[in-house]
Amino acid sequence: MKYNAIVGQSGGPTAAINATLSGVIRGCRESGKVETLYGMYNGIEGALKENFCSLFDVIDSEEKHRLLEGTPSSALGSCRKKLPKTDDPEAKATYEKLFNVFEKYNIKYFFYIGGNDSMDTVAKISAYAKENNKEIFAIGVPKTIDNDLMGTDHTPGFGSAAKYIAATVAETARDSAVYDLKSVVIFEIMGRDAGWLTASAALPSLNSSAAPDFIYLPERAFDEDKFIADIKSKLEVKNTVLVAVSEGIKNADGKYISASERSEMKDAFGHAYLSGTGKALEMVVRDKIGCKVRSIELNVLQRCASHIASETDINESVAIGRFAGLKCTEGESGKLAVFVRSDSEEYSVTYDLKDVALIANKIKKVPDEYINDEGNNVTKACLEYILPLIMGENKIEYVNGIPAQIEIKPYK
Numbered sequence: 001m002k003y004n005a006i007v008g009q010s011g012g013p014t015a016a017i018n019a020t021l022s023g024v025i026r027g028c029r030e031s032g033k034v035e036t037l038y039g040m041y042n043g044i045e046g047a048l049k050e051n052f053c054s055l056f057d058v059i060d061s062e063e064k065h066r067l068l069e070g071t072p073s074s075a076l077g078s079c080r081k082k083l084p085k086t087d088d089p090e091a092k093a094t095y096e097k098l099f100n101v102f103e104k105y106n107i108k109y110f111f112y113i114g115g116n117d118s119m120d121t122v123a124k125i126s127a128y129a130k131e132n133n134k135e136i137f138a139i140g141v142p143k144t145i146d147n148d149l150m151g152t153d154h155t156p157g158f159g160s161a162a163k164y165i166a167a168t169v170a171e172t173a174r175d176s177a178v179y180d181l182k183s184v185v186i187f188e189i190m191g192r193d194a195g196w197l198t199a200s201a202a203l204p205s206l207n208s209s210a211a212p213d214f215i216y217l218p219e220r221a222f223d224e225d226k227f228i229a230d231i232k233s234k235l236e237v238k239n240t241v242l243v244a245v246s247e248g249i250k251n252a253d254g255k256y257i258s259a260s261e262r263s264e265m266k267d268a269f270g271h272a273y274l275s276g277t278g279k280a281l282e283m284v285v286r287d288k289i290g291c292k293v294r295s296i297e298l299n300v301l302q303r304c305a306s307h308i309a310s311e312t313d314i315n316e317s318v319a320i321g322r323f324a325g326l327k328c329t330e331g332e333s334g335k336l337a338v339f340v341r342s343d344s345e346e347y348s349v350t351y352d353l354k355d356v357a358l359i360a361n362k363i364k365k366v367p368d369e370y371i372n373d374e375g376n377n378v379t380k381a382c383l384e385y386i387l388p389l390i391m392g393e394n395k396i397e398y399v400n401g402i403p404a405q406i407e408i409k410p411y412k
Contacts, residue, residue, distance in 0.1 A: 002035040003108035005329070007055070009143070010043040010114035010121065011080065013073040014157025015164075015306045017143050019317035020113050021075060022068045024141065025055050026318070027325020028109070034329060038105060041410040043079035043112075044121055047101055048094075051410045058408055069314055070396040071405040072306035083121050086128045095128050102136055109137050109328045113321070115144030115155070119336055119360035126334035126356065137333040140356045141324045145303045147196035150362045151354040152338035156320060157303070159313030159389030162200035164305040165189060166390065168298065169201045169244065173210035176294075177240045183292040184231060184241045184285050187212065188278030190302060191246035193363045195219055197302065199370065199378045200386050201244035212244040212377075219366050220375040221252040227281070228288050230376055235291065247277045257281065307403050311392025316349065323351040347388035 007024050009017055021039075028034040037055045040046035053076075059065055068075060084091035102110070112122045122140035129136040142149050145161035169187060176185045189198040195217025205211035213234050216222055234241045249257050258277045278295035285293040316339065324337040335353035342348040370382035397404040 004036045004106045005034045005109035006038040007111040008040040008043045009074040009076045010118040015072045015160040015309045016157040016317040018075045019069040019314045020321040023318040023321020024325045027322035031329035039076045042077040045079045067406040072304040075408045083124045113141040123357045123360045139324045139328040140336040148194035148364045150364045151359040153341040156317035159310040161302045163310045163390035166203035170204035170210045186278045186295040187244045188297040192248035195246045195366045198246040212242040214243045214376045216245045218248040222249040309394040310390045311394045314394045
């Protein structure tokens with residue numbers, strides 16, 4: 001007997017999240033156990049509102065699969081809704097409503113593509129189903145440019161974002177060095193709690209000198225005096241100093257360097273909104289050194305630049321989505337699909353499942369061996385870890401000189 005399945009996307013978009021969605025569609029179709037695969041629009045909010053589309057109908061050809069895999073952002077929309085704890089008395093109505101929707105649409109398989117907070121949703125749905133004898137199988141599929149999801153070697157979306165950052169930093173470095181004067185360029189890169197993306201700014205050093213002289217990650221307390229001393233020292237031997245900083249760097253007291261931290265404003269998972277770290281440091285350099293200085297906030301561009309997506313990232317994203325689709329329809333539940341890197345010298349990965357409850361809401365930090373002793377750059381081992389993930393250029397279709405994209409609309 002065939003049942004139906006449902007899939008959603010949650011959290012911040014990436015250039016590869018739709019490739020993972022394509023993989024889930026492929027896996028569910030290949031399993032032969034799914035009659036209809038519903039796409040819930042705006043994540044779990046769409047499930048509660050019954051705001052769906054039929055993905056088997058929308059993505060009905062290899063051509064559309066390939067178009068979806070090259071389209072940035074979340075084709076099904078996104079959300080940051082946090083489900084209540086299953087043992088919370090006030091949670092009963094929410095979970096009853098959600099599981100009534102599953103029953104109404106004959107849904108047996110649930111997929112959620114997302115990062116740390118999204119895995120919290122998978123863990124809670126799986127736990128509620130188990131506690132209440134509901135035959136719902138829930139699988140988490142990884143996604144996040146931050147690469148901070150525990151249990152997996154890396155995350156879909158990180159490789160493409162890292163490739164964009166490395167290319168942009170290298171290009172900007174060339175542009176910034178054309179004048180014979182002392183200057184500082186500060187790149188602000190996404191990363192609230194982990195510095196993986198900022199570390200990728202060092203990749204151009206493998207090709208040339210067009211790379212940051214200093215890199216500051218959230219894994220180390222930021223010292224403003226040391227920061228100024230670093231820059232002054234480097235300006236003595238070169239004209240243009242390049243700096244990359246994570247948006248989430250903090251001082252020794254745990255206070256964000258961000259110029260516009262609004263501690264009273266937080267998202268559903270308790271995260272403060274951050275912006276302006278680069279601008280704050282620009283002002284510091286201007287006041288204490290007085291040279292020409294510019295800050296560049298890469299912002300959302302680093303997560304939606306599908307035109308420079310990593311082929312490795314896109315291919316792996318499709319593969320792990322397909323793997324999740326097949327495993328869930330075989331009866332696996334309460335798990336996260338993960339990458340396992342081979343120990344061999346040549347890069348390769350396999351796929352596995354891990355208990356999502358042990359992964360949700362945890363942060364994978366950049367390890368000590370990937371950060372230099374001074375705390376102001378990354379090591380060769382760090383670059384060797386990242387490099388395979390950015391390899392290859394994804395083949396995309398152009399229409400009127402612009403990358404082609406696909407749009408998925410809900411029923412409502």
